[in-house]
Amino acid sequence: MDEIAKIVVEEFDKxxxxxxxxxxxxxxxxxxxxxxxxxPGMTFRKGSKLWGLDIAKALDEISAN
Structure with missing residues (x-):
């Protein structure tokens, strides 16, 4: 399964x-x-996947650091 290598947290609003x-x-x-x-406008919730990727989880992890 693929993993996220690059995502810009500033392009999303929690x-x-x-x-x-x-x-x-x-x-x-x-x-x-x-x-x-x-x-723009696409919403992601933890546990929901897009192409097998949990976008919300990745954003949570990045924003916590």
Whole structure:
């Protein structure tokens, strides 16, 4: 399974319910070299996956550091 190699946390806004919403076009890079384009308005919740990737979990981990 692929893993996230690059994601820009500033392109997402964390909501009070813990979900993350994309606020501008965002390209997520994976370790296998794939690029996933995320459009503004897309919402991600922990445990939900897009192409096998838990975007909310990755954003939570990055924002905690």
């Amino acid at each position: 909501k009070p319910d813990g979900s993350w919403v994309c606020v501008k076009n965002s390209d997520i890079g994976t370790k296998s070299g794939n690029i996933i384009r995320i459009a």
